[in-house]
Amino acid sequence: MRPGISTLRSIPFLERAPARLLNEIDTISNLVDVHAGEELCRQGEPPTVLHVLIDGQVSLCAEAPDGTAAVVEVLRPVTAFVLAAVLTELPYLMGAKAVESSRLVLIPAPQLRAMIRTEQPLTLAMLGTVARDFRGMVRQVRDLKLRTAAQRLGCYLLAQVPSEDAATARIRLPFEKGLLAGRLGCRQDSLSRAFATLRGVGVETHGATVVLHDIPRLRLFAMPDEWDESRK
Amino acid sequence: MRPGISTLRSIPFLERAPARLLNEIDTISNLVDVHAGEELCRQGEPPTVLHVLIDGQVSLCAEAPDGTAAVVEVLRPVTAFVLAAVLTELPYLMGAKAVESSRLVLIPAPQLRAMIRTEQPLTLAMLGTVARDFRGMVRQVRDLKLRTAAQRLGCYLLAQVPSEDAATARIRLPFEKGLLAGRLGCRQDSLSRAFATLRGVGVETHGATVVLHDIPRLRLFAMPDEWDESRK
Numbered sequence: 001m002r003p004g005i006s007t008l009r010s011i012p013f014l015e016r017a018p019a020r021l022l023n024e025i026d027t028i029s030n031l032v033d034v035h036a037g038e039e040l041c042r043q044g045e046p047p048t049v050l051h052v053l054i055d056g057q058v059s060l061c062a063e064a065p066d067g068t069a070a071v072v073e074v075l076r077p078v079t080a081f082v083l084a085a086v087l088t089e090l091p092y093l094m095g096a097k098a099v100e101s102s103r104l105v106l107i108p109a110p111q112l113r114a115m116i117r118t119e120q121p122l123t124l125a126m127l128g129t130v131a132r133d134f135r136g137m138v139r140q141v142r143d144l145k146l147r148t149a150a151q152r153l154g155c156y157l158l159a160q161v162p163s164e165d166a167a168t169a170r171i172r173l174p175f176e177k178g179l180l181a182g183r184l185g186c187r188q189d190s191l192s193r194a195f196a197t198l199r200g201v202g203v204e205t206h207g208a209t210v211v212l213h214d215i216p217r218l219r220l221f222a223m224p225d226e227w228d229e230s231r232k
Numbered sequence: 233m234r235p236g237i238s239t240l241r242s243i244p245f246l247e248r249a250p251a252r253l254l255n256e257i258d259t260i261s262n263l264v265d266v267h268a269g270e271e272l273c274r275q276g277e278p279p280t281v282l283h284v285l286i287d288g289q290v291s292l293c294a295e296a297p298d299g300t301a302a303v304v305e306v307l308r309p310v311t312a313f314v315l316a317a318v319l320t321e322l323p324y325l326m327g328a329k330a331v332e333s334s335r336l337v338l339i340p341a342p343q344l345r346a347m348i349r350t351e352q353p354l355t356l357a358m359l360g361t362v363a364r365d366f367r368g369m370v371r372q373v374r375d376l377k378l379r380t381a382a383q384r385l386g387c388y389l390l391a392q393v394p395s396e397d398a399a400t401a402r403i404r405l406p407f408e409k410g411l412l413a414g415r416l417g418c419r420q421d422s423l424s425r426a427f428a429t430l431r432g433v434g435v436e437t438h439g440a441t442v443v444l445h446d447i448p449r450l451r452l453f454a455m456p457d458e459w460d461e462s463r464k
Contacts, residue, residue: 131320
């Protein structure tokens with residue numbers, strides 16, 4: 001099934017694409033629905049399509065040769081993955097799996113690469129997307145090297161608070177704790193210890209609901225970067 | 233001082249640029265020499281120029297608000313840094329410092345951003361550069377989440393071996409052990425323990441010289457990714 005123009009228009013790098021180009025992409029692309037747990041791409045394989053998550057959640061996982069796996073990122077719509085592999089024509093460094101029932105647009109990789117060789121505004125829009133992807137990974141490297149698991153959890157929770165200057169907040173974890181542990185680069189038992197540590201700075205958990213009783217105190221403890229553009 | 237056309241031509245994203253464009257960039261850019269330890273850009277500040285390392289070595293460091301610092305990457309020529317910040321017009325997520333006396337080309341950021349809005353081949357070449365930068369960061373996240381410090385050190389040493397199928401090798405560490413520890417995401421004492429662990433798989437160190445007596449055995453231990461394009 002074709003994705004249709006309005007769905008394509010929701011993809012960040014196609015927001016300002018001319019109708020002619022959107023029609024062309026619509027003709028060659030597919031809209032697919034996938035089940036929770038379905039594998040979408042496999043680490044080490046060459047990309048044949050660009051995946052764009054339209055609805056649902058997808059996890060990007062890295063696997064060591066001994067089978068150890070780590071969650072690198074959990075994506076929410078609308079996000080293309082993994083653009084860098086498609087553009088460089090190099091094998092995926094991460095595999096992707098649907099966390100829940102999801103809807104995706106699949107754009108064939110060779111045609112997409114041909115388009116960016118001639119369509120200047122598209123190339124420019126993609127350059128912005130990859131640059132932001134890069135900054136997302138730099139933030140993870142920074143966090144893994146500079147912060148404890150409890151501080152990483154604190155930064156993650158603070159990034160979920162919608163208002164800049166709220167003193168308290170009640171948030172819902174967007175995915176289950178096993179995935180959250182992987183995303184934060186720690187084991188499940190370390191995540192539990194991290195939540196226990198954060199109780200001391202006013203963080204209370206009831207299942208997937210987390211209450212932040214003292215945001216200024218949590219900020220002092222977790223020390224999020226001031227210029228962090230990852231806030232949702 | 234102007235960098236000159238042949239220097240500009242050595243920058244990966246300018247390799248195939250037309251003479252007209254190179255002349256234009258030459259007119260607005262500067263070639264500068266810096267001393268070891270000199271600060272080149274500061275985390276949190278907006279980029280005003282794109283730095284390109286032509287000769288020497290530069291470290292990219294992240295700093296937490298409490299002053300804790302971590303080496304994210306050590307760059308060797310010819311490499312632009314930090315392209316993603318320049319393209320997105322967002323503050324640097326990392327600071328940069330010369331590790332040794334270095335030579336750099338500085339290209340003013342606003343003019344560069346104006347050029348990529350109209351010069352299709354330049355935009356495309358930069359897209360490739362940022363995509364490869366992204367993959368470098370993904371590899372770090374993978375390594376930090378999946379491998380022990382000794383395995384990360386083993387992978388690092390294997391990447392320094394020039395020949396694909398050598399059984400033994402003698403390599404020189406390209407920078408001092410404090411930087412190496414930071415790059416691998418561990419403290420100096422953990423790096424010493426990692427070297428001690430690797431002795432068991434035939435790795436012998438004499439200062440900055442490292443002898444790998446049994447590369448197949450080291451590979452089995454460190455499990456480098458097969459499709460790793462980071463090999464120098």
